[in-house]
Amino acid sequence: PFIYREVSAISRPEILLQLLWIAALPGAVAYYMWNKAVSIVGSGTAAPYSNLLPVFTALLGYVILGEKLGFGDIIGGLLIVGGSAISTIPRKPGNRISSNT
Structure with a gap:
């Protein structure tokens, strides 16, 4: 701006x-x-990692520039990392829903 x-x-x-x-x-x-x-x-393997960009940006800002991380930043980062981790857990083969209707 x-x-x-x-x-x-x-x-x-x-x-x-x-x-x-x-x-x-x-x-x-x-x-x-x-x-x-x-x-x-x-793309299926790489997609969850694209969500980690704001987390790494905040961490690098903290380490390199000395920026402060607030409570919301930490909670948001944990949610993003948790969501990315959950989305990379392999599914069991028997849990697939058949598309034949």
């Missing part, structure tokens, strides 16, 4: 190139690595 107030800074070529470098390169590398991983393990 603050970027709209600093339009004059973006008009400088060196700042614009730095912003593009910071935004495009890590994003492109991350998407490439995620898509490569999905192609290796399959």
Whole structure:
């Protein structure tokens, strides 16, 4: 949101190139690595792990930037990790519902 107030800074070529470098390169590398991983393990296996992104973001913010984690952040993180863990538990073969009706 603050970027709209600093339009004059973006008009400088060196700042614009730095912003593009910071935004495009890590994003492109991350998407490439995620898509490569999905192609290796399959979408059903990889999907629950995409929900962990906010958890790792909060943890890295805490460790690297010294940000504070509130009670809601911790509870939300535990719910996300728990849900991802539950969704990766293999099902028993006999519990499948037949689609023949």
